[in-house]
Amino acid sequence: MKLFCIALLSILASPVWSASNNLFRWQADIERLAVDPYWLALLHKPSVKSNSEIIDPGFFLSGSDDSRAELTATLAALLAPVAADENEHAQCRFIARSHWLQQQLPQLSILLPKVQCDLFNRxxxxxxxxxxxxxxxxGYLGNPASFYGHILLKFNSSAEKRALLQQQNINFGAAVPDNQNPLIYIVKGLAGGYNAVFSYGDFYRNTQTYGENELRDLWEYKLALTPAEMQQLLFHAWELIGRDYIYYFLKENCAYRMAELLELVIQQRLISKRQPYAMPISVFHRLAEIKHHGRPLVAEIIQHPSRQKRLVAGYQQATDKMQQAVAAIIVNNYILDLEEFQSLNTSEQSQVLEILFDYLEFLNISDDSVQRTQQKNQLLRARLRLPPGPQTRLAFNDAAPHLSTYPSLLQVSWIETEQKPALEVRFRATYYDLLTANRDKAMFSALSMFDLHLRQQNNSLQLYRFELLNIENMNLSQTGLPEDGGLAWKVNFGYAAENLACWRCQTVQFTGGIGKAWQVNNAMFYVMQDGRLHQNQQYSGVLSTDSRLGTVFELDTVWRIQLEFGYRAYLGSAAENFVWYRLQQRFGNSQRWDLRVAVERQRSTEGRLAVSYYW
Known part of the structure; x- marks a missing residue:
């Protein structure tokens, strides 16, 4: 009898019995907490009955994403004895769950075994x-995944040993094989053919990738979060690192996932869950609008300029004599024994060398050769011979991204034609065209996707035009130095009328173009040669070309004009070639509205008055 009592007491005192007993006593709390919106958010379940968006089985202690089963399994794991590797304990692996459950079940804190989460602490x-x-x-036009920009989260440590570039950041992206064909990437990305994960790294790695290699500006929006909210965000970010999601290029992308993570702590929507696409810029528009604890959520905005932006600013802010010295040194294979350089004072010479360093690093992106290294060493030796001095302070007057025009467009147009007037409704999911307001003035380019035109004419409603993708990059030189800028290019895939005289002769079309553009003050001039593959419509054949000459310029910040002339030639068909022109104007510089007036001639003439709303 005595042995039986000792054995019973041992069982009752064991951790397994204690955990089971506590779980039994917490049944009512478990039922309540299992449907709590915050618990569902930690599991990334949109609702109790829906599946978790995390597909990694290692994220679920119960073996399923059932919210009640996972809550019970989490409590049992938190109360379990500590194994040899403390970092594998549930308190370390699921630190956000542990922290929240201790707030909901105060007695839980007393019962938890003591652990040291060394990996998380480091x-x-x-x-x-x-x-x-x-x-x-x-945005970066060199990679389809980066057309519309990217989002990172950075945790700014107060530890003295952590410099700016060593701050920890969180990234979300698809696991794409190296050298993946862009077309295959787009198709698989649209169809959910890739997994994606949260990863982490030092901020300098991203400044190198984005700012130095891809020439993309980084804009830092410091958020006014409380210490408790920052801790909450940090805890859950740790839980998500390395967990697999299905990646969808249009919606469940970096914008969607980063917004989801921030929404966990600010308790306000950053991105619409009903909208079929998500864009990074939309998150920043929303961040700038939000009031949090009675004050703006965005406390400070810092620009981290790209290598190209630093080069352009340094060159444009230099004196004429210094610019002449830079150009002369480049033309003369980096020989410094030139009158243009030697006539400068030491401060000016130092600034010229800084510009040349940025220029060579800019060239290294496409041509990292031994000769470039020798040229840099030559400049470095020259700089070491000069007295020390402060680095040149450059002014960057770029507008922050959230001040740009909103990315999605709804437009209503009244159209006068040579037949009967028409009413047109246009929806463009993204992003901007050559007339869009509130963009970097140096960025003469167009990038749009899913651009749909519905036209009501002659008591008939029809799909008049649809562009799945349109990119036009003028690739301008901003300094005039050799290899700054390059060929302009265009890619367009859509469904459109062959000309304005035949509004029911739409064809599927693929257009590619190449040319050259030049910037003069606030005006841009270009010549382009386009080739078009299309369906045979009205004996047009399947191949035609457009030779284009055009300009885009501003008369004022509220008035931008595009004028374009072209000659269309049909190859290998009986269709008649023709000259065409287009004049488009945008009035207004609001982020939300503008008014557009256009006249276009393609065998027939149309006039258009359009009101645009952006969101």
Missing amino acids: WSDHQQIESVSAIFAS
């Missing part, structure tokens, strides 16, 4: 987080 600098920043990387 990663978070022992939670010495001073602030959190959302980072916007501007």
